[in-house]
Amino acid sequence: MLSTLLLPLKQRARLNPMIDLYYWPTPNGHKITIALEEIGLDYTIKPVNIGKGEQFDPAFLAFSPNNRMPAIIDHDTGGEPVSVFESGAILLYLAEKTGKLMPGDTRGRTAVFEWLMWQMGGLGPMLGQAHHFNFYAPERIPYAMDRYSKESNRLYGVMERRLAKTPWLAGEHYSIADIAAYPWTRTYERQGVAIEDYPNVKRWRQAMGDRPAVQAGMKAGAELREDLSKLSAEDWNKLFGKTS
Helix, strand or coil, rough: HHHHHHCHHHHHHCCCCCCCEEEECHHHHHHHHHHHHHHHHCCCEECCCCCHHHHHHHHHCCCCCCCCCCCECCCCCCCCEEEEHHHHHHHHHHHHHHHHCCCCCCHEEEEEHHHHHHHHHHHHHHHHHHHHHHHHHCCCHHHHHHHHHHHHHHHHHHHHHHHHHCCCEEECCCCCCHHHHHHHCCCCHHHHHCHHCCHHHHHHHHHHCCHHHHHHHHHHHHHCCCCCCCCCCHHHHHHHHHHH
C-alpha cells in the first residue's frame, strides 16, 4: 500500500480505487483526504467546483442533499455501493470500516466522539465565519469581524487547555478528531488568531504537519484551487450561498 501512496494522484486513480471522493480543496475536503491517506485506502477525486456551483448539480444532490462537499461513494462493500455525506459522518464511516483512527475502548471512543462533535458544531463553523468576514467579505463589518475573531480565540483556548493535558485532542492516541480539527487551523492569521498565544496548539499543529499522510492529504487536489478574487459576481454568489 505504501508504494501506492507514493504514486502521484493521477496514477493512483487508475488502480481501480474503492472510494470515489467528491471533493474540493477546502478544510472539510482536506479532512477526508488526510483520513484516506492515513488509512491507506485507494481513492479517486471527483472534483466538485464550488466556485462554479457544481454542488447544486442534481446528480450530486442525489447523494449529498445538503449541496455541500465532501461526499464519498464506497464501492468496496460486498454489495451495493454506500454513499456518505457530511465530513464528520465520513470520518466516522471510514474509522468504523477499517478499525483505524479510533480507539477500541468505550472511554477512548467517547472522547473521539466529543471532540469530533466539538469541531463539527463549533470550531469549523466559527473559524469559517471569522475567515469569511476578515478576508472574503466584500465589505468590512467590524461587529462581525470582532465577534467571530473573539469566538475563534475562545475555541483555540479550549484546544490549548486540552492539549496542555494530552498529546492529541481525544487523549493519548491520534484519531479522526485531530484530522477533523487540523485543516481549520491552517489559516489562523485570517481568523484573527496569534498562534504564539497558544503554544500547545502550536506544538500539536507541528506534530500534525510532520505526518506524511497529513502532508499528502493537504496537497491532494491542490491544482484545483482557484483565486477567488477572480470569480465572477454570479459564481461568488453561488460559492457563498446567495443563490442555489
